[in-house]
Amino acid sequence: MxxxxxxxxxxxxxxxxxxxxxxxxxxxxxxxxxxxxxxxxxxxxxxxxxxxxxxxxxxxxxxxxxxxxxxxxxxxxxxxxxxxxxxxxxxxxxxxxxxxxxxxxxxxxxxxxxxxxxxxxxxxxxxxxxxxxxxxxxxxxxxxxxxxxxxxxxxxxxxxxxxxxxxxLAIDCLKFQFEGKAAHAAAHPEDGINALDALNLMFAGIGCLRQHITSDARIHGFISYGGNAPNTVPDFTEAKFHIRANNREYLNSLTNKVINIAKGAELMTGAKLSYEKFENSFDxxxxxxxxxxxxxxxxxxxxxxxxxxxxxxxxxxxxxxxxxxxxxxxxxxxxxxxxxxxxxxxxxxxxxxxxxxxxxxxxxxxxxxxxxxxxxxxxxxxxxxxxxxxxxxxxxx
Ligand SMILES: [Zn+2]
Ligand SMILES: [Zn+2]
The missing domain is CATH 3.40.630.10 (Zn peptidases)
Structure with missing residues (x-):
């Protein structure tokens, strides 16, 4: 040419x-x-x-x-x-x-x-x-x-x-927060609602989910706030996750499953869940x-x-x-x-x-x-x- x-x-x-x-x-x-x-x-x-x-x-x-x-x-x-x-x-x-x-x-x-x-x-x-x-x-x-x-x-x-x-990979970036109720961790734990338990259960649920996802998919996150004193029941916790997969359709279903796990953790602990995207989703x-x-x-x-x-x-x-x-x-x-x-x-x-x-x-x-x-x-x-x-x-x- x-x-x-x-x-x-x-x-x-x-x-x-x-x-x-x-x-x-x-x-x-x-x-x-x-x-x-x-x-x-x-x-x-x-x-x-x-x-x-x-x-x-x-x-x-x-x-x-x-x-x-x-x-x-x-x-x-x-x-x-x-x-x-x-x-x-x-x-x-x-x-x-x-x-x-x-x-x-x-x-x-x-x-x-x-x-x-x-x-x-x-x-x-x-x-x-x-x-x-x-x-x-x-x-x-x-x-x-x-x-x-x-x-x-x-x-x-x-x-x-x-x-x-x-x-x-398509990616969703989600932030999960749990709001519980503070109480003395030794003297009155029965009065508390443990927001960290909710996060732990969420991580455990995601761990189980990993066996049943396609090999291209990735779910990785960390606890960005986990409490502030060992003698107080944590009343607020936060984790950030990246959820990724080969295509948007599959990722949408996967992200839904992760949200459902968080909802399950809310139900199990009584800690109130909120979640939102903290960065733009990519296709x-x-x-x-x-x-x-x-x-x-x-x-x-x-x-x-x-x-x-x-x-x-x-x-x-x-x-x-x-x-x-x-x-x-x-x-x-x-x-x-x-x-x-x-x-x-x-x-x-x-x-x-x-x-x-x-x-x-x-x-x-x-x-x-x-x-x-x-x-x-x-x-x-x-x-x-x-x-x-x-x-x-x-x-x-
Ligand atoms: Zn780069
Ligand atoms: Zn680059």
């Missing part, structure tokens, strides 16, 4: 500009919903390059939408830029998940494509999506219609393997074979080998899952060629996410995502096939 060759050359010329973004965000790590510097930096650069930018997008201070070109299709690249807490001696925020690299790959992609805007039929969009590691900023963005007019969403993440068949990632083979071809054209095409084993959850349920999404993981065995979120991973090796994969990632976008922009039939596959999945549900 001639346009792709042209794009590769443009990307080569923009290398330093793109690396600068990774470097700046890496050196200025900010936690979720506080990514003010990253956001400002990206927005300034986008404006300088002729993009139309909406700030405070969807009412979120660190979300934005930038676009160039016009009409459809609209292809969106999803930037992330939040860091994780607790690195180094000072326990400071750090980009151990490599979101500096995500910001740079997505920014780099729209920047490179913008130089070809005249030759593209459609709109190139960069969505700044905050707080992936905490609240999952994409969830309120979806609720407010940020993806309603987007035809395709693209993102890449650093990982231990090259993977076009990533699996992420599982929906992969589309049409997009996967397109990405695989584009990665191979760039010399990337050993691409996993089947789901990974144990995994986490991400708000990109929610995006994939409302808009055809291609989420790809790229591996760094390093000898040390370490993974995203490890402290040791910090030294790699802004390295020369990360830059090498950064440029390949930009070229591959742009290649995919250019093929979709150029071929209406291809977009139709992707949408048909997506709608078919929705129908099966």
């Amino acid at each position: 001639k346009l792709k060759e042209e794009l590769y050359k443009i990307e080569d010329m923009l290398k330093k500009d793109i690396e600068k973004v990774s470097d700046y965000i890496f050196k200025n790590p900010e936690l979720g919903c506080e990514e003010y510097k990253a956001c400002k930096y990206l927005i300034e650069n986008l404006k300088e390059n002729g993009f139309r930018v909406q700030e405070n997008y969807c009412g979120m201070a660190t979300a934005f939408r930038a676009e160039i070109g016009s009409g459809s299709p609209k292809i969106a690249f999803l930037a992330e830029y939040d860091a994780l807490p607790g690195y180094g001696k000072e326990k400071m925020p750090g980009h151990a998940c490599g979101h500096n690299w995500i910001a740079a790959t997505t920014y780099g992609s729209v920047l490179a494509l913008s130089k070809l805007a005249e030759k593209i039929n459609g709109t190139i969009v960069l969505l700044g999506t905050p707080a992936e590691e905490t609240i999952g900023g994409k969830v309120p963005m979806i609720e407010q219609g940020a993806f309603d007019d987007i035809d395709i969403a693209l993102q890449m993440h650093l990982e231990s393997e090259n993977n076009i068949a990533c699996r992420t 599982n990632l929906l992969n589309l074979t049409t997009l996967q083979s397109l990405m695989k071809k584009n990665l191979e054209e760039l010399g990337i080998k050993d691409i996993k095409t089947e789901g990974n084993g144990a995994t986490g959850s991400s708000d990109i899952g929610n995006v994939s349920q409302v808009c055809p999404t291609m989420y790809t993981e790229l591996a760094l060629d390093i000898d040390e065995v370490c993974h995203v979120h490890d402290e040791a991973y910090l030294k790699y996410v802004n390295s020369e090796e990360a830059y090498d994969k950064l440029h390949k990632g930009v070229k591959a995502m742009c290649g995919v976008a250019l093929e979709i922009f150029a071929d209406k039939e291809l977009l139709k096939n992707i949408k048909a596959e997506f709608n078919n999945h929705k129908k099966i549900k």
Whole structure:
């Protein structure tokens, strides 16, 4: 494809500009919903390059939408830029998940494509999506219609393997509270209602449930408040749980079972139960074979080998899952060629996410995502096939 060759050359010329973004965000790590510097930096650069930018997008201070070109299709690249807490001696925020690299790959992609805007039929969009590691900023963005007019969403993440068949789990995050009645634990225990007994029974019930759940599912939690004195019957306790599974339908039934166990603990002890979500629920990632083979071809054209095409084993959850349920999404993981065995979120991973090796994969990632976008922009039939596959999945549900 001639346009792709042209794009590769443009990307080569923009290398330093793109690396600068990774470097700046890496050196200025900010936690979720506080990514003010990253956001400002990206927005300034986008404006300088002729993009139309909406700030405070969807009412979120660190979300934005930038676009160039016009009409459809609209292809969106999803930037992330939040860091994780607790690195180094000072326990400071750090980009151990490599979101500096995500910001740079997505920014780099729209920047490179913008130089070809005249030759593209459609709109190139960069969505700044905050707080992936905490609240999952994409969830309120979806609720407010940020993806309603987007035809395709693209993102890449650093990982231990090259993977076009990533699996992420649907997740519900629930907080359970029990309210009992305090009493002297030795002198008048008969007057008390033990809120900690309720929690203990809940943990025991979940322990029994674990035998009867599918192997992909996970239920894990901790007691966030368990009482304040051994000689007083605890009158208030609280636990937080993450409940996860391969798909939303099964997870809904599982979450219901966990709630029923809590209700049972309430009945057994008389401690009053209340529960609520303490973080946004995420859906599982929906992969589309049409997009996967397109990405695989584009990665191979760039010399990337050993691409996993089947789901990974144990995994986490991400708000990109929610995006994939409302808009055809291609989420790809790229591996760094390093000898040390370490993974995203490890402290040791910090030294790699802004390295020369990360830059090498950064440029390949930009070229591959742009290649995919250019093929979709150029071929209406291809977009139709992707949408048909997506709608078919929705129908099966
Ligand atoms: Zn992460
Ligand atoms: Zn991440």
